[in-house]
Amino acid sequence: MSQILRKEKLAPDIFRMRLSAPLIAASRHPGQFVILRATPDGERIPLTIADACSEAGWIEVIVQVAGAGTMRLSRLRQGDSVADLVGPLGQPTRIKRYGRCIGIAGGVGIAPLYPIAQALKAAGNSVTIILGARSRDKIILRSEIEGWADEVLLATEDGSAGRKGLVSDVFLDLARQGRTFERAVVIGPAAMMRAVSKLTLGQGIPTVVSLNPIMIDGTGLCGGCRVEVDGKIKFACVDGPEFEAEGIDWEPFMRRLRSYQDFERQTRERESCRLMNA
Template identity: 50%
Template sequence: MYRIVSAIFLAENIKKFEIEAPMIAKKRKAGQFVIIRIDQNGERIPLTIADSDPEKGTITIIAQGVGKSTRELNCKEAGDSIADVVGPLGTPSHIENFGTAISIGGGVGTAIAYPTAAALKEAGNYVITINGARSKDLVILEDEMKAVSDEAYITTDDGSYGFHGFVTQKLQELIDSGKKIDFVLAIGPIPMMKAVADVTRPYGIKTVVSLNPIMIDGTGMCGGCRVTVGGEIKFGCIDGPEFDAHQVDFKNLADRNRIYQHEEKEANDTFAH
């Protein structure tokens, strides 16, 4: 069993957990994830490792309660335990000194953009972060993102905080300002990642996205996480989760992620908490 050391809501439905997992805390690199099961019969939930403390032996994950399992997870409190935490899984982010790097997080995607932004800063990049949310109360990790940024922007769709508009509009504004941008990382909902890829493509700016296909084993065995990148089939769990945004077939990803929509809705409707 893996003990939850702390559990706090960052925004409505979005909860941050610090979990005792010393081996993973020691080994994990930015961009990697874990698969957790709340109990023996639980669904396997892939979650990116947002942070870790090797001294304390803890990892940090951030979950948005959108379906039965994530809502169940978000009912857990400090002192409770989780049956399984497997990881670190996935290929770590490719980090180098690109020059000027923009890390974009949309919604709970910021939890994934943050560790990579920190690693980009550590590698000597000039780091710009764009932290987008629908409204002010859904902005997460504002201070953490700021701490690893040379320039930090918040965008909200409704204009309740920061720049009024989408992350792509802020990105376009930065490109139009003549700033030389060498690398863009975008993590969030599929339409957002696709929109970022469309903005950077004409400028030839290297752009990476972190994909969220349905996963089961997370080790390349089941094929559930198949994604099409550059016309080839790749496995999100071992070849990714990060891929060249300009090569990703986002429609295929969105279609595959909808396969179990009916079952997911049924399970969610029966969840009573």
């Protein structure tokens, strides 16, 4: 059991949750994640640790309501507890002094990117962040990032904030201006990571992505999160979740994300009915 210390809405369907977790807060590093279950019969939901405070003993996760599990989680309130919380899981990000770093996030991908970019900044790198979302109200963490990043650029599909277009358009603008970077971190939906990392790699920038496959235990047991990297089977939970984008075989990875789409649609419908009737 882990208590929800604070919960706030960041955007429609996106909320931030602060959980009491002293041990995880003390041992976690940027890039790592937790698995939680909202209720004792709930599914195991992997979530990146977006922020943590070891002195106060809390961690924060940012949740986009997508399936039945995250819907249930979203119904818990401050003061409630989640049934289970385990972590930190996965390999920490390799943080070193690269020089100029660019972080590119699509949607809620900024949640995992946030602690990584902050650690890169702390290690003496200059950090440019590109944030993309469908519209202005879906851009999260903007003011927090503007507090420490060297540069924050926005892209929205409807043009309500920043450049009208995609994060890739912003990146290409930079490339055309002759801007160069020594390291790129790209996090967002799989299709976005695949497309954007292709561009950054095309510019000769070593690029890391953080994968979000289906997983159950998060400790290497089930192998559901397997992904082919450099022709070898890797488990995102123990070998990742970050991998150099260059070696990833995206096609099967993206396909496997769709394994349960029928089930997910059904449970989402069932869950939202319960929500309406509640």
